[in-house]
Amino acid sequence: MIDQRAADTELVRRWLETNIGGTVTSIHRQPRWRPVWFADVTVDGEVHELVIRGDRTDMPLIFPLEHEMTLQSLLHERGIPTPAVRGWIDEPMAYVMDRVGGQQDFTGCTDDQRASAVDDYLQILARMHTLDVESFAAAGIMRAATPEQSASLGLARYEEVFRSTKNGPDPFMEFCLGWLRRNPPLSLGRESVIAWDSGQFHQADGRIVAVLDLEIGHIGDPMMDLAAWRMRDTIVGYGDFPTLYARYEELTGTSVDVDALMRHHFAFTLTNQLALGQAVRQPNADTDLMTNMQWCYETNLFATEALAEILDVELPTIEQPDANKGRASTPVEHMATVLRSLSVGDGAVDDEFLRYRLRALFREARHAARAIEVGESVSTDDLDDLEELLGHRPDNWFDGETDLERFVLADAATGAFDETLLILFHKRNLRAHQLLGPAGSAMATHLPIQTFR
Numbered sequence: 001m002i003d004q005r006a007a008d009t010e011l012v013r014r015w016l017e018t019n020i021g022g023t024v025t026s027i028h029r030q031p032r033w034r035p036v037w038f039a040d041v042t043v044d045g046e047v048h049e050l051v052i053r054g055d056r057t058d059m060p061l062i063f064p065l066e067h068e069m070t071l072q073s074l075l076h077e078r079g080i081p082t083p084a085v086r087g088w089i090d091e092p093m094a095y096v097m098d099r100v101g102g103q104q105d106f107t108g109c110t111d112d113q114r115a116s117a118v119d120d121y122l123q124i125l126a127r128m129h130t131l132d133v134e135s136f137a138a139a140g141i142m143r144a145a146t147p148e149q150s151a152s153l154g155l156a157r158y159e160e161v162f163r164s165t166k167n168g169p170d171p172f173m174e175f176c177l178g179w180l181r182r183n184p185p186l187s188l189g190r191e192s193v194i195a196w197d198s199g200q201f202h203q204a205d206g207r208i209v210a211v212l213d214l215e216i217g218h219i220g221d222p223m224m225d226l227a228a229w230r231m232r233d234t235i236v237g238y239g240d241f242p243t244l245y246a247r248y249e250e251l252t253g254t255s256v257d258v259d260a261l262m263r264h265h266f267a268f269t270l271t272n273q274l275a276l277g278q279a280v281r282q283p284n285a286d287t288d289l290m291t292n293m294q295w296c297y298e299t300n301l302f303a304t305e306a307l308a309e310i311l312d313v314e315l316p317t318i319e320q321p322d323a324n325k326g327r328a329s330t331p332v333e334h335m336a337t338v339l340r341s342l343s344v345g346d347g348a349v350d351d352e353f354l355r356y357r358l359r360a361l362f363r364e365a366r367h368a369a370r371a372i373e374v375g376e377s378v379s380t381d382d383l384d385d386l387e388e389l390l391g392h393r394p395d396n397w398f399d400g401e402t403d404l405e406r407f408v409l410a411d412a413a414t415g416a417f418d419e420t421l422l423i424l425f426h427k428r429n430l431r432a433h434q435l436l437g438p439a440g441s442a443m444a445t446h447l448p449i450q451t452f453r
Helices: 002-019 065-077 111-128 133-138 153-165 171-182 223-236 241-252 258-269 271-281 289-311 329-341 349-390 397-411 418-434
Strands: 023-029 036-043 046-054 085-089 094-098 192-194 201-204 207-211 218-220
Touching: 002 023, 002 036, 002 046, 002 085, 002 094, 046 065, 065 085, 065 094, 065 133, 111 192, 111 201, 111 207, 111 241, 133 192, 133 218, 153 171, 153 218, 153 271, 171 258, 171 271, 171 289, 171 397, 171 418, 223 241, 223 258, 258 271, 258 289, 271 289, 289 349, 289 418, 329 349, 349 397, 349 418, 397 418
Parallel strands: none
Antiparallel strands: 023 036, 036 046, 046 094, 085 094, 192 218, 201 207
């Protein structure tokens, strides 16, 4: 793997020197699940700071990488602050853009600086939502067949990836997709250029430096942008959403459709599991398994909470299971201790990658230790719930997944068991979340989203 990383980095270096010119004085790949390089290129004494953004390695992109590049470039040309695009690399597949300053969150900022930056972002969204969609569509940016269908294209793309990569039963996603087929968000003909995975930017001194990560941007319902960033709010903190929505109405002169927002929010909570559920079940060597698991398990809880708010259902709580030692507890806990204690190198790029991998493996070991402690109890509770629902007890937890998916699919057309299944899945999601790490750890801590009511 390290050899391939080095080979890809060399290919990127050659492309930069051939196409940007000058000399690459610094280049390194970010140690993470997606290939991203940071490079400095000196041309005639001027340093060009660049980012090279590659394709994902453990899931198909929802929209092609070139689609993302085109959208970013078109927005930049129209005065929306996105990094300027410098070019396309065929091998390894990636595109090159200017590197921007600022920071991605509000650490160290005053309340006034945060409020100012968020208001600046709202003004950018308002401008973006008034851009002529026809010119974007003519350049290949995807849109639904009609404006009335603009609310459904994005989720349909996710479902295509889900269906094409599905490698095991996923009864929860089948339940959620079935509900949305019967109760879709309606755009009422609204159609705008959207980021969708909104709330991603670099800011400095109360202003937005650049809007970033347009990976799933397309032509859709502008309410999708207002809904999606609620999820990221749990770790960034943008402010009170009713206040932000009122400001958007002031800027645009249009009303915020709360019913559509609630359904778009629910739909967006599914996106991690739809895309990454297959990589959690069968990870490859590049997969950051615990990051994917934490994203999926946390957003699955967001999903049951979102649907419960739509349906006005009171969700249950569960008890923390008793921890029991297993025969493998000692070596697995020791593995976690050793992985946490290891230090690597003096800051070289390869050392940075190894530190990232060691951290990921430490988190996997802690998850394994937790599964030994409470996994049997959690599985027993899941099977108890299934026995009550199905009228029979599956032989094991994996058979239970298959039996539950069969039940969900049989009910998908009518939704007769919607409330029963919602409550059951919420308890299952809570239990799955308990397996991420020790009780009280950051991995196993759930951060609820601001509610609509």
